[in-house]
């Protein structure tokens with residue numbers, strides 16, 4: 744993905760090593776910064792998608808590659824690795840994250856998380 748499409752609030756971080764990345768035609772799950780990522784290798788090109796399928800929250804990284812897309816292992820929805828749009832059954836989309844290889848590391852640009860404005864614990868009942 745071109746760097747000019749990386750949002751300003753994105754934070755680059757290490758996803759895995761090049762050696763750990765999936766081989767062509769394979770997918771895997773990786774977690775970084777609290778984000779579960781489906782890392783796919785389509786014809787030698789890596790792509791990173793949100794790992795959670797919008798249908799019933801299936802783990803896309805446990806799926807497979809078919810025709811340049813990632814197939815969810817639970818009910819076979821098919822997601823384009825460049826856009827994240829479901830090709831079948833034609834609704835639904837997952838986020839696609841920019842990737843780059845730097846030295847021996849695969850880096851991913853994740854959107855900065857919203858700062859927490861509310862306490863996570865009700866202080867009166869703490």
Ligand code: FES
Nearest residue numbers: 796799801815818
């Ligand atoms: S959970 Fe992914 S297709 Fe149903």
